[in-house]
Amino acid sequence: MQRFTNPLFCALDTGDLAQAIHLADSLKDVVGGFKLGLEFFCAHGPHGVEEIARRDIPLFIDLKFHDIPNTVAGAVRSVMRLNPAILTVHAAGGADMMRAAADTAADEASRLGIKVPWIVGVTVLTSLDAGDLDVLGIEGSTHKVVARLARLAEKSGLDGVVCAPHEISTTRSVAGRHLKLVVPGIRPRGSDSDDQKRVMTPKEAIENGATVIIVGRPITRASDPVGAARSIVNSISDL
Numbered sequence: 001m002q003r004f005t006n007p008l009f010c011a012l013d014t015g016d017l018a019q020a021i022h023l024a025d026s027l028k029d030v031v032g033g034f035k036l037g038l039e040f041f042c043a044h045g046p047h048g049v050e051e052i053a054r055r056d057i058p059l060f061i062d063l064k065f066h067d068i069p070n071t072v073a074g075a076v077r078s079v080m081r082l083n084p085a086i087l088t089v090h091a092a093g094g095a096d097m098m099r100a101a102a103d104t105a106a107d108e109a110s111r112l113g114i115k116v117p118w119i120v121g122v123t124v125l126t127s128l129d130a131g132d133l134d135v136l137g138i139e140g141s142t143h144k145v146v147a148r149l150a151r152l153a154e155k156s157g158l159d160g161v162v163c164a165p166h167e168i169s170t171t172r173s174v175a176g177r178h179l180k181l182v183v184p185g186i187r188p189r190g191s192d193s194d195d196q197k198r199v200m201t202p203k204e205a206i207e208n209g210a211t212v213i214i215v216g217r218p219i220t221r222a223s224d225p226v227g228a229a230r231s232i233v234n235s236i237s238d239l
């Protein structure tokens, strides 16, 4: 099982490989890991991931799989050779799909002789609020929907869920204490929310019980990314 001493993962959301490498080199001793998501992967694929992986730092490969169980199992099998520390699927893909992802990751890790990554289920995206759920025809508050999906993810064998800082307490109250809570929607005080609708500061998120916090633009678009990352780490180091 993966363990991280530093809970801050920086999202390298860029299609520019040189910029991602530059950020990875500058930030590798400050953050606990890097998250490589759809923008990076669609531009540079497995080769780009291998470039970043050379820094020997945990990688969260965030491709948010959401498909039939057989297809998701195949995708997990393919991505496992990149030795991810964390992988995402959408919890809304259902119990069989999540179970297929978790079982395949465990089988492949054993076949390859690597650690089993955390498979985490995305609940309600941090860019959505109650009004958006209503438009989608999803009944209930973000708390209720996140709690329902978190319970399903846990029952389906996932290691954790992705949720907004606001739903940390609700999720903790319905799930076992070992469930990992991977939390984006993090904004240091005074920074722009951008397209995120449910945000909190790094300190609040860790105090509420986040296992890992994901921060992208407040670090990568700062005039001093290393200084921005250090200040986040300092704000949570005594907690």
Ligand SMILES: O=C(O)c1cc(=O)[nH]c(=O)n1[C@@H]1O[C@H](COP(=O)(O)O)[C@@H](O)[C@H]1O
Binding pocket: 011, 013, 035, 037, 062, 064, 088, 122, 124, 125, 126, 127, 162, 163, 184, 185, 186, 194, 196, 214, 215, 216, 217, 218
């Ligand atoms: O799965 C994720 O990582 C994720 C889920 C979610 O609900 N909200 C969310 O923002 N993310 C990711 O977390 C990162 C947040 O980036 P910033 O908003 O720039 O800090 C992005 O890479 C998103 O893809």
